[in-house]
Amino acid sequence: MAKRVVKRSEREEGQGLLEFSLVAVLMFMLIFGIIDFGRLFFAYATMSNGVREGARYGIIHPNEDADIEARAQAMLVILGGEAEIQVNYPGGDDLDEEPPGCIFPHRCRIEVVATSVLDVWTPILPALPLEARATMHFE
Structure with a gap:
């Protein structure tokens, strides 16, 4: 069998490169978007773990806000x-009455x-x- 040779016209010479450039942009955006989503999930999980660790330290060692922030x-x-850490004591505004079973006033x-x-690494985002928060009760 004889091979058939297809000759491209001058208008079609850069077609493959143009198609690749259009598809490559979308492909890299998708890849970086997936990577950014993974980084976002990791960062949120790490922040959640950090604030839980700080809250746990705070219920064992109360009144040490600087140490609680350092632990988180x-x-x-x-x-x-850097992350901004805040230590709050919700429900502490009612100074007239102490909640039942509370050791610390x-x-x-x-x-x-x-x-x-x-x-993020994705340029369009x-x-x-x-923000992560953890609330715990004193033991």
């Missing part, structure tokens, strides 16, 4: 950026909140704000 921040170092619960911003 130590878990968040892996994210590479006006402090039966502790809430640790971490907020941070995750810079802005930096994503993250």
Whole structure:
């Protein structure tokens, strides 16, 4: 059998390169989007673990807000950026009456909140704000 030789016209010479460039942009956007979603999930899981660790430390060692923040921040170092840590005592506004079963006056619960911003690699997405919070009761 004889091979058939197909000659392309001058208009079709860059067609493959153009098609690849259009598809490559979409493919890389999809790949970086998947990677960013994985980073977002990892960052949120790490922040949640950090605030739980801080809240757990806070119910064992109350009235040590700086140590609670340091304990939570130590878990968040892996994210590479700074996270703002807040320690709150919800329900402590009612100074007239102490909740039943509360060992520490006006402090039966502790809430640790971490907020941070995750810079994404996908160029069309802005930096994503993250917030994780944990509330625990004093033992």
